[in-house]
Amino acid sequence: MPGRDDDGGAMGASGGFDPGWLRLRSAFDDPARVERLTKLFAGSLPENPRLLDLAAGTGANLRYLAPRLGRAGQRWVLADHDRVLLEAAGGEVARWRQQASALPFEWECRQVDLVRDLDALDPAAFDGIVSTALFDLVSADWAERFVHWLAQAPRPVLFTLSVDGRLAWAPEDPADDEIRGWIEAHQATDKGFGPGLGRHAPSLLAGLLAERGFDVFTAESDWNIGPADTAMHGALLEGYRNAALEIAPPDRADTIEAWTQSRLKDAAQSGLTALVGHVDIFARPR
Template structure:
């Protein structure tokens, strides 16, 4: 269900690693048992595992990497095993699960999970799906949830260009199109999903997890390649939304692709833990 190519996932992994909020990860870890059983939905090749597992402080971890993309799931075991072999302190069990999240949650075995992880997933789903997912989590006993890197609609180039807004407005429309779950939440995801989880009995915290791409400062060919890929992706999405503006969008992409720039893309991480706040009885009424 990730909907991303392996090449793009490779480019974005260092951006994700730099952006994710370590404080929420620490609080997620505190809510887990000693030998946690973790579910990663939309797992791709295991990027979230590679970032989060060392931060959990648990030498024994069992992960299920769930995705609907056969190619990514086929690549995940080797990618995870190669990484895990360098973590001498970690006893890691990892399995893959091919599943269509749009079809329901039964295959995920939510009652058998001590924690649920997602990364760059919740902006793809619909509001109705988010409500059903929150209800399924509640029925499973409210395991803690760490959902990272949901876009929040903030995109800014420096230096700016007069056509940035023109293109990005069309990208925003494309972001809200159906990705297999109904109309996608896009930039609404952090707050819509937070509200759904709160209604399901969770206490929710949001934190910024913005990408900042500055090839000149990073001195990294990977950052420059990621920036070019993002510009190309924005142009493709904008053109699909507004084919009549294809020439204008192509001119913007050509200028952006040849002009040094810094790009900031807004994201939010979300932590949800069972709300243990006691319900206070109503004060007695007297007549």
């Protein structure tokens, strides 16, 4: 899944996402996730569930969900195209499991190109399917292809932390609207799946699932980044700067740079807060 994370994260040397960025964002992902939808997903699973995590990265979904599912004998497949991230996932999960050793589960990492080889995965082999921060990166065509694939053997799904276009900083800056526009334009570029859905992902995916006979539940799962979160502000601002510079004409570069430096100064002085809007989706076959 080449490209930049729509939340601003940079790519790593492998062409995928930097494991350091994934580690940083997990501290904001976990509080943002919607507990009610997690419980609905858990309640839809059998006692010994087989679970597939698409675009699993370093295994953050497993580490968050496994202790909350209330199911023994969980068996996880972490699927991602990026070998470097999957290798990191093995270490991250192993270290985490040392602190959660009483939890009975198995896991394996599987390198899968979701663009070319989605059909190599069989939805019937799993009892539930999850993914985090994937669907705002994909195209409408790929989302339709995915839902068609899922409909072959409908399973409960939990898709978390898709951006929905809400992005705000306090205090406000006169250039905020322009920067948001460039970020949104960048989100619509090809991240390896075709033109990205960006902020349209939650509504389009929910609609496709409903059309295929799923009951669909959605809820906002926002990042709230406070004045003390200087590392996160810095990572996001640099990511947004780079995205804007890729999209904007050269004569807007000075405005983008000035905005970035002003915001970085605010963050360094603990004078900046930000809201990054996301949506979680739980869907189950009727």
